Amino acid sequence: MSEIAEAPRGGEMTDSPFLKQLAAVIRAEDSYGTWDEKSDSEIMAEFIVTREERRDIPIIGDPDPDVMWRIGKFYDAIGLMIEKDTGCMASQMQKMSHEGFGRIVLIAGKLVVVSKHLRDVHRFGFETYAKLAEAGEKLVADAVATIEQFPDAARA
Amino acid sequence: MSEIAEAPRGGEMTDSPFLKQLAAVIRAEDSYGTWDEKSDSEIMAEFIVTREERRDIPIIGDPDPDVMWRIGKFYDAIGLMIEKDTGCMASQMQKMSHEGFGRIVLIAGKLVVVSKHLRDVHRFGFETYAKLAEAGEKLVADAVATIEQFPDAARA
Numbered sequence: 614m615s616e617i618a619e620a621p622r623g624g625e626m627t628d629s630p631f632l633k634q635l636a637a638v639i640r641a642e643d644s645y646g647t648w649d650e651k652s653d654s655e656i657m658a659e660f661i662v663t664r665e666e667r668r669d670i671p672i673i674g675d676p677d678p679d680v681m682w683r684i685g686k687f688y689d690a691i692g693l694m695i696e697k698d699t700g701c702m703a704s705q706m707q708k709m710s711h712e713g714f715g716r717i718v719l720i721a722g723k724l725v726v727v728s729k730h731l732r733d734v735h736r737f738g739f740e741t742y743a744k745l746a747e748a749g750e751k752l753v754a755d756a757v758a759t760i761e762q763f764p765d766a767a768r769a
Numbered sequence: 770m771s772e773i774a775e776a777p778r779g780g781e782m783t784d785s786p787f788l789k790q791l792a793a794v795i796r797a798e799d800s801y802g803t804w805d806e807k808s809d810s811e812i813m814a815e816f817i818v819t820r821e822e823r824r825d826i827p828i829i830g831d832p833d834p835d836v837m838w839r840i841g842k843f844y845d846a847i848g849l850m851i852e853k854d855t856g857c858m859a860s861q862m863q864k865m866s867h868e869g870f871g872r873i874v875l876i877a878g879k880l881v882v883v884s885k886h887l888r889d890v891h892r893f894g895f896e897t898y899a900k901l902a903e904a905g906e907k908l909v910a911d912a913v914a915t916i917e918q919f920p921d922a923a924r925a
Contacts (some may be wrong), residue, residue: 706862706874718876720861723915724922725879759879763922766880 623661626654631753635660635690642698655757659683660745662738676734678715684717684737687749688727692719693727694753699760701767703727709734719756726756779895782810783904785902787909791816791846815839816901818894832869832890839870841874843905844883855916857923859883863903865890867925876911880923882912890921 626632636653645651648656660683662670685705692703701721709715713734719727729752731737739745760767780789784786793811804812816839818826841861848859857877865871871892875883885908887893895901916923 631807706864706872708862717860720881720884721873723881723884723919725876725881728876730880763879763919763925764918767923769919 614707622663623654623658624743627653627743627746627764629742629750631690631694631749632657632742632746634694635686635745638686638690638693646735651687653693657742657745660687660738661740661742662736663740667697667738670736672713672733672735675711676709676737678739681709684734687737688717688719691749691756693750694749695721695756695760697718698753698757699735699767701726701760703756721760721767723769724760724763726759726767727752773851778819779810779814780897780899782808783899783902785898785906787905788813788852788898788902789845790850791842791901791905794842794846795851810898813898813901816843816894816897817890819895819896823892823894824838826892828869828889828891831867832865836840836891836893837863840887840890843893844873844875847883847905847912848910850905851875851877851912851916854909855923857882857916859912877916877923879925880916880919882915882923883894 632653636656639656640648659679684707688705692705695701695703699721703719703721703726705717705719707717708713713732715731715734717727717729717731718725739748788809792812793851795812796804815835839864844861848861851857851859852906855877859875859877859882861873863871865887866898869888871890873883873885873887892924895904
């Protein structure tokens, strides 16, 4: 009889520049190196929310400060990737309601390079590392395309 | 002997489209018409902060919710004037620190049409109605010029 190995939570770690950037953003807060022994997947474990976990998270009340922190780091990583690719520094602004709806923008010069409306902020997360990487890379690619479309506004 | 009349607080009301818009924005919250008898200058009296009053406002602690409300209304009025002049709807986002520093942007399409860094948010206000009108009209004029400079981004 062959054994069926259970897939690890979040699936396999993928080799993604976005995930490397996100891990670096998180490690930047670790001034004393207490996470040095942790792997990138351990560092980013809280960005994974499985289907079952999702269902168990209530969407009542103010979103948790930890969730807001994760969302901030996610978009910080997006902003840094955009800057690497285009040289345009992108700063983040958030607008969040108490009900977990919100909007996040990244602004470079006079250009809104990322604009994302969020809902169910309480449940912010991705089923797998692959999906986390894919979401981040898509946002970066779209932002770079927007800057290429409106280069003067981005540098204004 | 001639008497010296004391100047009214905030000076004379000036005939300004911005002040009319701001008064309308404020009156829009008065669902029951309790302010119908009040003049526009009474309605906007709290936007006036004289030099003496300014000195007396401490800049310690979180800015007062009333101040945040006034700042919101001020930029709502700016946004509506921009929409009247250009047809571009501008939505507001704020980022405010607990120390009273902050940034406000108005966004039309993918274009940041107003971007204002604030300090001493606690003391937000204008010495006179004329200065309030002037500040509003300058922001609107600059935003309209920005939209004319980047019309495609504003409509993206």
